[in-house]
Amino acid sequence: MDGSQVGPLNAAETEDYAQVVEEHFGGLIDADQRIEPRDAMPAAYRDTLVRQMAQHAHSEIIGMQPEGNWITRAPSLRRKAILMAKVQDEAGHGLYLYSAAETLGVDRSELLAKLHAGKQKYSSIFNYPTLTWADVGAIGWLVDGAAIMNQVPLCRCSYGPYARAMVRICKEESFHQRQGFEILWTLARGTEAQREMAQDAVDRWWWPSLMMFGPPDTGENVNGAATQSHTKQSMAWGIKRFANDDLRQKFVDMTVPQAEKLGLTLPDPDLRWSEERGHWDFGEIDWEEFWRVLGGDGPCNAQRLAHRRQAHEEGAWVREAAAAYAAKHAARGQGAA
Amino acid sequence: MSGTGEWPLFEVFVRGKRGLSHTHVGSLHAPDATMALRNARDLYTRRQEGVSIWVVPSGVITASSPEERDSFFDPAGDKVYRHPTFYEVPEDVEYL
Numbered sequence: 001m002d003g004s005q006v007g008p009l010n011a012a013e014t015e016d017y018a019q020v021v022e023e024h025f026g027g028l029i030d031a032d033q034r035i036e037p038r039d040a041m042p043a044a045y046r047d048t049l050v051r052q053m054a055q056h057a058h059s060e061i062i063g064m065q066p067e068g069n070w071i072t073r074a075p076s077l078r079r080k081a082i083l084m085a086k087v088q089d090e091a092g093h094g095l096y097l098y099s100a101a102e103t104l105g106v107d108r109s110e111l112l113a114k115l116h117a118g119k120q121k122y123s124s125i126f127n128y129p130t131l132t133w134a135d136v137g138a139i140g141w142l143v144d145g146a147a148i149m150n151q152v153p154l155c156r157c158s159y160g161p162y163a164r165a166m167v168r169i170c171k172e173e174s175f176h177q178r179q180g181f182e183i184l185w186t187l188a189r190g191t192e193a194q195r196e197m198a199q200d201a202v203d204r205w206w207w208p209s210l211m212m213f214g215p216p217d218t219g220e221n222v223n224g225a226a227t228q229s230h231t232k233q234s235m236a237w238g239i240k241r242f243a244n245d246d247l248r249q250k251f252v253d254m255t256v257p258q259a260e261k262l263g264l265t266l267p268d269p270d271l272r273w274s275e276e277r278g279h280w281d282f283g284e285i286d287w288e289e290f291w292r293v294l295g296g297d298g299p300c301n302a303q304r305l306a307h308r309r310q311a312h313e314e315g316a317w318v319r320e321a322a323a324a325y326a327a328k329h330a331a332r333g334q335g336a337a
Numbered sequence: 338m339s340g341t342g343e344w345p346l347f348e349v350f351v352r353g354k355r356g357l358s359h360t361h362v363g364s365l366h367a368p369d370a371t372m373a374l375r376n377a378r379d380l381y382t383r384r385q386e387g388v389s390i391w392v393v394p395s396g397v398i399t400a401s402s403p404e405e406r407d408s409f410f411d412p413a414g415d416k417v418y419r420h421p422t423f424y425e426v427p428e429d430v431e432y433l
Contacts, residue, residue, distance in 0.1 A: 038403045085383075092380055099364045102346065108366065109343045165363070172384075319368075323344060326369035 018042075029238055034160040037103035045237055049159050050104050051120070052239065054111045057097035058122035062115075062304050064090045066130040067139060075133060082179055083136065089176065093169045100161040116309050124290065125208050127298030134187055134194075134201035140180015142202070142209040142255070148173045149251045150213065158238030181258065188262050195263075202259070203267045210282075211290045213248040252280045346395040347373040349380075351387035359391050370394075 021040040028035060035041055064087050071087065074080035098108045114120040125143055130136065151173065154166040187198035217231045234240035252271075259266050270283035292298070344366040350359035362381045367373035373392040381387065401409055417423050426433055 036403070038400065040404065088383070092383060095365060095380055096363060102364065107343060161363075319344070322368035322372060326344075326372070329369065 029158060035158050036160045046104055050101055050106055053097050053101040053162055054120050057094045058115045058120060060090050060094035062122045062126045065304055065307055066126055067136055069130050070133060070136050086176055089172050096165040096168055100165040103161045124293040125212050126304060127293050127301045128208055129299050132197050134197040137180045137183030138201035138205040140176050141184055142205045144173055144176040144180060146209045146212040146251050149247050153241035156241060184262055188264055199264050202264050206267050210248055210285055214244040217243040217245050249279055252282050256280050344368045347392040348395050349377045350391040351381055352389040354388055
């Protein structure tokens with residue numbers, strides 16, 4: 001639009017702008033159409049998306065750490081190459097998501113600064129340590145399995161760039177889950193010590209994986225009401241497609257038969273098939289642990305953030321050198337012209 | 338380059354295979370176009386998703402404005418006669 005016009009050119013300039021935005025945006029949402037970057041949208045929709053995409057991107061890059069911890073100690077060259085590819089994928093997923101978030105007018109450096117300052121969160125699953133090689137298997141099978149369950153519906157998210165990034169991510173995640181299952185499958189059929197190692201990893205990762213779906217939508221705890229209204233709003237906006245508890249149930253139903261196949265036990269004495277519901281019943285999740293770890297008091301919170309900051313600071317000279325090189329060549333190019 | 342020292346943004350377009358056009362796949366930051374191309378290879382073609390990549394500085398793209406979309410695209414709205422289905426022809430005419 002050129003700046004020379006005098007009179008109003010379109011409705012946005014003559015009517016209450018917020019109302020026009022709401023009507024146009026609401027119309028697209030009602031028709032299950034995608035919202036694209038330069039569309040007018042309510043500020044709260046934009047803020048929710050930026051926060052969610054940033055948190056999602058942060059989770060991908062922080063998630064590189066627990067598994068990266070085992071790259072040098074992978075038991076074979078094959079496993080090492082696979083693990084490197086997987087950790088590289090996590091970096092890639094982080095970049096797809098930062099790129100999608102930037103279409104809403106925020107800057108990646110701004111989001112990273114918030115992560116480093118502890119002002120934006122990442123998934124609290126990555127605050128648990130990877131104590132043995134079997135943890136790499138358990139992360140792939142359970143953590144990536146839960147992530148896929150959460151992420152597949154996001155491929156239909158109302159915000160176009162987020163949905164498109166999720167399509168790529170989900171395609172790549174399925175390799176992650178299968179390689180994790182394969183690690184446990186191998187260990188479970190190995191020596192007694194290897195089987196025990198696999199079982200121990202599953203014992204430690206099962207409950208945190210269930211927490212990945214977030215607090216109950218109909219919670220009785222203090223945060224329940226907030227969660228419920230947040231879920232409701234996100235569903236109305238087409239950002240979220242299913243309630244936390246529904247996805248969690250789907251994950252349990254999917255995982256129980258897989259655990260049986262592996263010959264490993266899921267550490268929940270209350271796990272039993274409910275003929276009546278047609279689903280697996282499972283025990284009470286320790287939400288106090290969830291809030292505690294989310295609040296910063298998990299086994300590895302401080303370590304993860306410190307490592308992330310250190311990597312960023314120690315990489316500064318590379319970024320500066322590349323920028324200086326680019327500036328020098330740009331100047332030379334101008335001189336020649 | 339912005340004051341924060343952040344590398345500029347490039348939009349990435351990938352040709353999936355010969356015979357297809359380049360398609361927008363996302364964006365990335367890089368210090369210059371050469372590095373943007375390398376980063377795009379590592380970021381968007383880790384599984385052989387492309388045979389050719391374009392990178393374009395995001396700042397040089399001129400885009401139509403969503404606010405103007407109605408008036409901007411209006412001229413084509415009342416020209417259904419541009420479509421072959423607009424024309425009524427006898428059913429028994431072949432190759433038409």
